[in-house]
Amino acid sequence: MVHYENPKMVVGCVVSHHGKILLCRRGIEPRANFWTVPGGFMELNETVAAAAVRETYEEALAEVEIDGILAIIDVVHARQAHIFFHATLKGDSYGVGEESTDTRLFAPADIPWNEIAFPSGTMALKHYLQLLATDEQSVLYAQAGRINHA
Numbered sequence: 001m002v003h004y005e006n007p008k009m010v011v012g013c014v015v016s017h018h019g020k021i022l023l024c025r026r027g028i029e030p031r032a033n034f035w036t037v038p039g040g041f042m043e044l045n046e047t048v049a050a051a052a053v054r055e056t057y058e059e060a061l062a063e064v065e066i067d068g069i070l071a072i073i074d075v076v077h078a079r080q081a082h083i084f085f086h087a088t089l090k091g092d093s094y095g096v097g098e099e100s101t102d103t104r105l106f107a108p109a110d111i112p113w114n115e116i117a118f119p120s121g122t123m124a125l126k127h128y129l130q131l132l133a134t135d136e137q138s139v140l141y142a143q144a145g146r147i148n149h150a
Contacts, residue, residue, distance in 0.1 A: 007080055008041055009041065009080070010081070010083070011052040011055060011082070011084070012039020012040070012052055012082070012084050012085070012124070013037060013066070014124055014128045015037070015038065015064055015087045016089070017089035017105055020105035021111065021125065021128070022037075022060055022089060022094060022104070022105055023106055024038050024097070024099075024103045026099065026117055033101070034117035036121050037125065038058075038062065039082075039084070040059065041055075048083050052087070053087070058098065058099065059099055059103075060095065060096075060097055062094035062095075062103075063089075063093070065088050066085050066087050068086055069085055069086075071084040071124045071139060072139065072141050073120040073124070073143065074142070075143075084120075084121075119144040119145060120144045123142055124140070
């Protein structure tokens with residue numbers, strides 16, 4: 001019998017709405033009480049885009065439309081690959097999902113950078129803001145390092 005240990009796929013969305021970005025405060029470990037873009041583990045029998053839409057709804061009660069792929073980030077030390085999409089909020093509705101304690105729309109200047117839960121989320125957010133500033137179209141491919149909790 002061959003037993004494969006494969007990486008987990010984490011998918012999420014950088015959700016924009018009228019120039020602001022939707023973030024969720026994590027209600028679960030790891031990194032409870034830190035802010036994150038909505039996302040989570042992909043499930044069997046779904047596409048990466050469908051998983052990102054589902055996770056965004058589960059964490060932020062937000063219905064979104066996927067605009068395109070934003071970033072692919074290897075998180076080798078956690079045995080994960082993170083795929084982020086840019087998405088637009090449909091309507092004005094969002095809320096607090098089961099794994100969140102708060103959700104808010106942040107102007108780019110107000111993003112709580114020191115309170116972002118994971119390096120991959122920071123990387124995706126910064127790439128999105130860079131694309132906005134330069135009006136470019138590109139996908140970030142990078143590797144995230146470990147979090148230093150000191």
